[in-house]
Amino acid sequence: MDVINFYGYNFRWLNLLDLAIVIFLIIQLYRLLKGSLAFNIFLGLLCIYAAYFLVRALKMPILTNVLQNFINVGLIAIIIIFQPEIRKFLLVLGKKTPLSKDSFLTKLFLPDRFKSYKEEEHIINEIITAIGHMAASQTGALIVLATTYRVKFDTASSIPIDGNVSAKLIESIFEKNAPLHDGALIIVGNKILAAKVILPLSENPNLPTRIGMRHRSAVGITEHSDNLAICVSEERGTISYAEDGILTQDVSLEELKVKLYETLVEGL
Template sequence: MQEFFHLYGYRFNWLNTLDLTIVIILVIQLYRLLKGSLAFNIFVGLLMIYLVYFLVERLRMPILTTILQSFINVGLIAIIIIFQPEIRKFLLVLGKKAPLSKDSFFTKLFLPDKFKSYKEEENIINEVITAVGRMAGSRTGALIVVANTYRVKFDTASSILLDSNINAKLLESIFAKASPLHDGALIIVGNKILAAKVILPVSENPDLPHRIGLRHRSAVGITEHSDNIALIVSEERGTISYAQDGKLVQDISLEELKVKMYEVLVDG
């Protein structure tokens, strides 16, 4: 191993060791970010191309080296285009932990909890939990996206803008089977119901259970590239699930959902 690094002029000292450690950590985090998505297979393919390039360069194969070098020259642009959703997700996570965000050390230091009020968030949670519980009891299918920090981008042409207060009875009436708004998702931003009948991107994650329906796949899809949580009520079984960070958690209780919503809206 040391001969390999010396071959490329890499000498071990404390600074280079730190450099290598940081690179390894970044690669591990990148693996965790891409694992389970189609982008992971693309990443592995690109990595193999780079490894082949180093091999043919070492073996002094000029034609293949030239071809692969041309590919690598535009590789950065290709990576930005291909992994645009993953890069956006990484920046969202990074921005959420930024020095001036609400869960940073400096904010917690200068804005103690006693000066904060979560009455509005508690009201939102109670109204949503009440509606979800009733819809689960009546097996009324529902998909609710709660945006905490960032606004959700969606197709306004096919959706209905509401900008109304959050109320359990209103949520139930929107998803009632006779309602013209029951298809699609409902978007909550801040303390308002922003829109209903929203068409969301469907996740292409091959690791998702095959038996889940379009609501669950849409919930996972909207959370793969945004800082949101999506709540799902199954029309067939009356069960409750949620999606966050591209992960689906199924068959949870109302109390578990309430704890999760507190983590998202209050604890941040």
């Protein structure tokens, strides 16, 4: 049966599928934009679209033409205004494709038994050791692990390192009187790429008001990129991490180690 009759209206299965896809996309956009400054703009655009379909159904030609022209021009404005959100949405969507790193097909053709995790385990142990020592001494730190691609940052303010990941090197960089302790440390693969990196601050109004610039930077760098940012609070010595724009606070070393394994090992 290709056609469904509902109170005198005929619907095809493809119409229902079309509606389901639109609802799914709207829900994903809502989850992506909720809590951001772009959320109110998103609601305004939904109201305009709803008004357009209403006046068209009521056969009001003047308002229909006005809203139609506004929507046509507004598509370009949407791309400009929501450029960071569109980028993040496509990034999240790409993770769920059949060929993404977490998909069944990828795991089928790249089984775990053919992988060697010795290097990743060494990096995780070095990071955990450094984080543990800095948390105990209340040494503030911000470490960014670039997972799928090289994180973009301001090279003018950063200091290139290009050194192997080691606990002693990480701790020496964030030592309170060291010249490189301000800013973030960037790790790409098995190398410390740079230190003293200035990162963008998150503008999410739902973040706790008591957090400082270090934590806001951690959230900011993960809002539009597929990275993991780890923070050590200088005031309390607590450990937090940010991923996909979400800040998880007061985690234990064991919880952080699990997250690092998920990012560096299971994410391969």
